[in-house]
Amino acid sequence: MGIKTWALKKSPWVFHLNTGSCNNCDIEILDALTPRFDLERFGILLVGSPRHADALLVTGPVTMQAAPRLRHVYEQAAKPCLVIAVGSCACSCGIFDGSYHIVGPVDKIIPVNIYIPGCPPKPEAIISGVMKALNSL
C-alpha cells in the first residue's frame, strides 16, 4: 500500500454532487452525517470543494446540463479519487431512463468505483458502500 492509499483510507473526505436527483438520495446522504448514523466517526467529512475531496458521491441520473459539469468536477478532484454512484438513478437512470434531458447513468460520463443501488438507499447501505469502497483499495 502506497502512502497515498494509506492516507486516503484513514479519513476520506467526500464531495457530494447532485446531477439531477429527486433529493431523496441527497437527504439520505446528509442523514448519514447526522447523530443517528454519524458517519464522521469514521473520519468521513463532507467538504465544499472537489479539490479537497478523496471521494465523489454522485446522486441522480445525469442531465444534459449536469454532464459537462460532472466531467469538470471530476477533472478538478485530486487523484486517486473514488467515485461512488448513490441510488438507482446514478447506477442506471432508474425511473427516468429514456427521458429527453437525460444523458445516461454516471458511468457513462466518468469511471465509477462503487454502485449503491436503492431508491433511495438507506443510510446503512450508503455507509456500508463507502466502507466497501475503502476496503477495496
Place this chain on the structure above:
Amino acid sequence: MTIIPIGPYHPSLEEPELFRLTVEGEKIVDCDWKTSYNHRGIERIAEGKTYDQCLFLVERVCGICSASHPIAFCNAVEDMAGIEIPERARYIRSIIAELERLHSHLLWFGLAGHYIGYNTVWMWAWRYREPILYLFEKITGNRQSYAMMKVGGVRQDIKDEDLPDIMKVVDDLEPKLNMFIGVALDDPVLAARMKGVGKFSREDAINYCVVGPTARAAGIDMDVRRDEPYAAYDRVDWKVILGESGDVLSQAVVRLLELLESVKIIRQCLREMPHGPISVEVPEILPGEGIGREEAPRGECFHYVRSDGGNCPVRLKIRAPTYNNIPTYKVRVIGETISDATIILASIDPCYSCTERMIRVVEQGRETMGWSDLLTLSQEKTKRIMREMGFNEEDAFRGLRI
C-alpha cells in the same frame, strides 16, 4: 459593482442552482438566477406510463414531498374519473401527509440553522426527525418514497396492533417539539439573525402569488387543507397558523407552530379512524380532465391530468409550490447584506427538483429553438388537439368571454 456567482455546485446548496448576486460593498443591489440543471422531463415521461406507474414517477418529482405529489395526482385522477375513496383511506392519507409535513419542516429548520452557522440546530432537528422516519418505515416499509398512495385509496393499511407504538412515538415527539420550539424562539442569536431579514409585504405576497407557509407568514389566510378539503382534513379539528411580517423569523415561527398542528391532526386521525376497506375498484377511465390540489409542506401542489380513455394520461401538468415562491427572492434580497443571502433563500424552503423547466432546444451545440419558437409550437399543438377533438377555436373559450 461586483457580481458574485453562487453555484451551480455550491456546498451550501443541496441541489444545483446558479445565483448571480450583484453587490455594492456589502449590499445586494440585484440578483438573477438560472435553473433547469435538474430538469428530467417528468411530464413527458408520464405520457408513456400507466396511471399506476405514474404514481411512482410523481413520487420522485421531489423526494421530500413524496406523499404530496402522489396525493395531488390521485386527487386529479379521482376528480377526472369521479371516484369516491373509502373513509379509512382518507384518514390514512392525512396521517401520511402530516407525518411528511413534520419531517419536512424539521428538515427545513435544521438546514436553516446550518445556513446561519448554527450546526447544533441542524443536528438537533435532524435527530428529532429520525423517529418520524422510523414511523414511515413501520407503516409503509420505506423511509422515503413511501409508495403509499394509489388511485382509489391507499396501498397499505395501518394495522391495529401497530397503533399503540405509533401513538407512543407521536406522544414522545410532542414534548421534544415543544421544548425545541421554545428554545428556538427564545434564542437571542436566532432572533438577531432572522428578525426583520428578508421582509416581504402582504401586497408583494399577493402580486407574486406565493403559496404555503411563505404566504401565511405574510398574513395571507390560505391553506388548501381548509379551503378545498381532501383526505380527512374536514373531519378533524386544527387551525391555520398565520404570521404577520413575512420576514424570515415569521416564516420559521409559522413552520414551527405547524408542527404542533400536524401532531394534533395525526393524533385525532389515529384515534378516530374508522374500520373498513382501504381502496375501491377503479372504473374504466373515460376521456376527460381533472385537477388535484394538495397542501404540500411548502405550499399548494397542483396536478392536471387529461385522458383520452387509454391506459396512460395524454397530459400531466405539475406545478410545485417552489415555482411560485422562488421569484420573491428577488424582492426580498435586494437591499440586504450579502451574508443574509443564503438564509433568505432558504426561508422559502426552495426545492428545485420540482421547479425545473426547460425552454431551449440545442442540437449539435447550436441552439435550434428559442423560447418564442417553443411558444409557437406549443400554441400550434393546442390548436391541433382542438381540431382533433372536434371543436374549433372560436367555440373553445366561449364560456370565458363576457
